[in-house]
Amino acid sequence: MQILGSGGPRINPDRASTSYLLWIGSQAKVLIDAGGGAFLRFGQSRANLGDLSLVAISHLHPDHVSDLPALLWTGQSSRKQPLPITGPSGNEGVPALPAFLSRLFDSKLGAFQVLGPTLGGPPVAGAEGGIRLEVGVADVAKPEPTVVFDKDGLMVTALGIPHGAVPTLAYRVQTRNVSIVFSSDQTGTNPRFTDFAKGANVLIMHMNIAAGAKSPLHASPGVVGRIAQEAGVGRLLVSHINPGFDLDAAVAELKQSYTGPLTVGADLQCTPVQ
Ligand SMILES: [Zn+2]
Ligand SMILES: [Zn+2]
Structure with missing residues (x-):
């Protein structure tokens, strides 16, 4: 597992916004999120778009999706077969992933009409049309996990999780x-998330607020630690770290409830999973 972006929404000199790559052998197979900076980090990782089996989007905050158009704007030589992409259902304040992609890429009404071919629209003469997408969606309100991909020994499930009013999915990837x-x-x-994460070899959690802080959007470091401890994971990796954040104090709070192996994420860092 490689981190492409270990930062959050704040402007950051060292960390791109959220993005992760799951490598199997020498191929990058799953891209999770594509926040600002993911385009550059994807290039630095030497991953190939042609190798990806799935792009899994957690939610539609800009720090998780803003580099998606940049990554997809490439010629057919990068990838000939359609690219499965999945993401959350919507509500009155946020579109579902299929509507979000239409608003971006529809060849008549989209913001990036030049990317119309990603959704099956006609190519624009002389322009790279982008990679053809195969769009899926998972209902965030469903209490049980949804299987969003199951092929070639790779299974990905999604579970709706609370993140303010923004429909958001956690993903579990199982292979080998x-x-x-x-x-x-x-x-x-x-509470279902603890079961969803149960026994994972690696659990990546976002540590976005300071020790002792409260937020309607994010778990405190102590809650992050408690979930990892209760889920009995092999390793906890914390990410989504903004500048000016007192990391040492947050890690100290986390360690009051979590006693297992811990990694503090950094861009392009690789964590072997076995
Ligand atoms: Zn975020
Ligand atoms: Zn968010």
Whole structure:
């Protein structure tokens, strides 16, 4: 598992916004989120778009999706077969992933009409049309996990998690008897998430607020630690870190409830999963 972006929404000299790559052998197979800076980090990782089996989007905050158009604006030589992409259902304040993509890429009404071919629109003469997408969606209100991908020994499930009013999904990727769980942004108040993360070899959680702080959007470091401890994961990796954040104090609070192996995320850092 490689981190492309270990930062959050704040402007950051060292960290791109959220993005992760799951490598299997020498191929990058799953891209989770594509926040600002993911385009550059994807290039630095030497991953190939043609190798990806799935792009999984957790939610539609800009720090998780703003580099998606940049990544997709490439010629057919990068990838000929359609690219599965999945993401959350919507509500009155946020579109579902399919509507979000239409608003971006529709060849008549989209913001990036030049990317119309990503959704099956006609190519624009002389321009790179982008990679053809195969769009899926998972209902965030469903209490049980949804299987969003199951092919070639790679299974990905999604579970709705609380992140203010923004429909948000956590993902669990299982392959070759190992599992990695991507928590995304969440308050940690869906008790089903602990079961969803149970026994994962690596659990990636977002530590976005300071020790002792409260937020309607994010879990405190103590809650992050408690969830990892209760889920009995092999390793906890914390990410989504903004500048000016007192990391040492947050890690100290987290360690009051979590006693297992811990990694503080950094861009392009790789964590072997076995
Ligand atoms: Zn975020
Ligand atoms: Zn968010």
